Amino acid sequence: MIVVVLPAHLRTLAGVTGDVNLEIEGAVTRRSILDALEARYPMLRGTIRDHVAGERRPMLRFFACSEDVTHDSPDAPLPEAIASGAEPFYIIGAIAGG
Amino acid sequence: MKGSAVDPNRIYASQTSGWFGQIIQRSDDGGETWFQPGTPAGEATTSEDGMPKGESNKFVYDSSEETGKPLTTHQFYDGTLKPWVFKRVWHLEPSLDNPDVVYAGIEDAALFRSADGGQTWQELPALRGHGTGPQWQPGAGGLCLHTIILDPDNPQRIFVAISAAGAFRTDDGGATWKPINKGLHSLYIPDPTAEVGHCVHHIAKHPSNSNILFMQKHWDVLRSDDAGDNWHEISGNLPTDFGFAIDVHAHEPETVYVVPIKSDSEHYPPEGKLRVYRSRSGGNEWEPLTKGLPQENCYVNVLRDAMAIDSLDSCGVYFGTTGGQVYGSSDSGDTWAPIVRDLPPVLSVEVQTLS
Numbered sequence: 001m002i003v004v005v006l007p008a009h010l011r012t013l014a015g016v017t018g019d020v021n022l023e024i025e026g027a028v029t030r031r032s033i034l035d036a037l038e039a040r041y042p043m044l045r046g047t048i049r050d051h052v053a054g055e056r057r058p059m060l061r062f063f064a065c066s067e068d069v070t071h072d073s074p075d076a077p078l079p080e081a082i083a084s085g086a087e088p089f090y091i092i093g094a095i096a097g098g
Numbered sequence: 099m100k101g102s103a104v105d106p107n108r109i110y111a112s113q114t115s116g117w118f119g120q121i122i123q124r125s126d127d128g129g130e131t132w133f134q135p136g137t138p139a140g141e142a143t144t145s146e147d148g149m150p151k152g153e154s155n156k157f158v159y160d161s162s163e164e165t166g167k168p169l170t171t172h173q174f175y176d177g178t179l180k181p182w183v184f185k186r187v188w189h190l191e192p193s194l195d196n197p198d199v200v201y202a203g204i205e206d207a208a209l210f211r212s213a214d215g216g217q218t219w220q221e222l223p224a225l226r227g228h229g230t231g232p233q234w235q236p237g238a239g240g241l242c243l244h245t246i247i248l249d250p251d252n253p254q255r256i257f258v259a260i261s262a263a264g265a266f267r268t269d270d271g272g273a274t275w276k277p278i279n280k281g282l283h284s285l286y287i288p289d290p291t292a293e294v295g296h297c298v299h300h301i302a303k304h305p306s307n308s309n310i311l312f313m314q315k316h317w318d319v320l321r322s323d324d325a326g327d328n329w330h331e332i333s334g335n336l337p338t339d340f341g342f343a344i345d346v347h348a349h350e351p352e353t354v355y356v357v358p359i360k361s362d363s364e365h366y367p368p369e370g371k372l373r374v375y376r377s378r379s380g381g382n383e384w385e386p387l388t389k390g391l392p393q394e395n396c397y398v399n400v401l402r403d404a405m406a407i408d409s410l411d412s413c414g415v416y417f418g419t420t421g422g423q424v425y426g427s428s429d430s431g432d433t434w435a436p437i438v439r440d441l442p443p444v445l446s447v448e449v450q451t452l453s
Contacts, residue, residue, distance in 0.1 A: 047155070093117045
């Protein structure tokens with residue numbers, strides 16, 4: 001089971017409180033996590049990755065085990081601690097605006 | 099934000115941010131609760147079974163061979179060419195007779211339509227593809243389609259305005275479009291009378307007349323008596339003819355309101371006095387309306403969608419400022435009072451007249 005921490009506004013849009021738990025079959029990568037997240041919460045489509053190009057929105061970043069994995073390949077395997085659910089996968093909104 | 103003319107409980111709103119992009123919100127209970135169309139209203143959205151797709155934020159240009167137009171490029175500020183990329187929704191305009199039909203004006207400029215209450219969106223591609231699209235360029239706020247006017251007397255007729263391309267009209271429900279910018283004179287473009295390239299800020303029309311339009315351009319207030327085929331300036335004695343908002347009295351088709359702003363680089367009222375100007379003669383002769391409005395040290399702007407008119411006999415007029423005040427007048431503008439203050443910058447003011 002994968003644990004995903006969403007920014008507060010995306011929790012509101014998804015109608016959830018707290019962390020999100022996802023089951024993923026196969027390799028645990030950023031792409032497979034986001035695919036599973038968007039399948040479970042379709043209203044989040046387009047908010048993290050652009051609908052058409054599939055590119056990350058510029059002011060969002062991804063953290064795993066205290067590492068910024070934003071610029072890693074979306075298909076790179078994430079650490080075992082993420083795959084096992086021991087550590088959450090963070091989707092972070094940039095501190096921007098002032 | 100705008101409510102449906104046929105169902106006052108149905109309100110559409112556009113939310114956009116640099117973090118999460120475009121979100122469409124809808125209320126079916128007059129604003130009590132909101133939801134993204136395509137997701138269940140007020141229900142938990144965590145069911146793994148049968149959750150509807152939430153694609154209300156998906157705006158994809160129609161470039162299909164069957165129905166669309168090829169995606170070309172448009173001009174950027176510096177004259178370089180840029181591909182069309184969806185950025186945000188600037189304006190939502192509900193149909194006049196069907197609460198599930200709503201139009202969206204987007205950046206980069208195009209017109210979209212939803213026939214299912216905002217759940218899914220399809221482009222009306224003939225506007226972007228009618229021929230002048232590659233010449234369009236952004237205004238200071240982006241290449242945005244910000245004004246959509248539907249005609250109660252002619253469902254096939256739609257007017258739109260784009261910064262900084264100009265005004266356009268269809269008379270066949272969006273199948274074909276033509277620029278309607280003859281008479282506009284813009285000194286800030288290489289050919290001041292070009293067919294497109296004008297920074298139209300907003301257009302207003304009285305519901306009773308399909309042919310009379312009023313325009314606030316970047317500079318200049320103009321009028322057309324032939325549905326936009328020809329325009330002439332009616333700035334008259336305005337202290338400045340720069341501005342954004344423009345609207346028409348509910349029952350007097352020749353009574354027009356503008357809020358003059360000092361200049362394109364100084365977005366506040368001349369002399370720091372917040373004044374609405376009213377013409378009761380269809381333009382050229384304007385009177386300042388000041389009672390109840392701050393007449394010193396006021397340095398706010400009034401944006402294009404931040405003025406609204408109600409349909410009561412006495413005609414209420416409302417506008418919001420970038421300083422977070424909303425002012426209302428219940429007597430056609432003679433006197434004003436603040437309705438609310440200290441909001442964030444007001445982008446949109448809409449009014450519903452409920453019986």
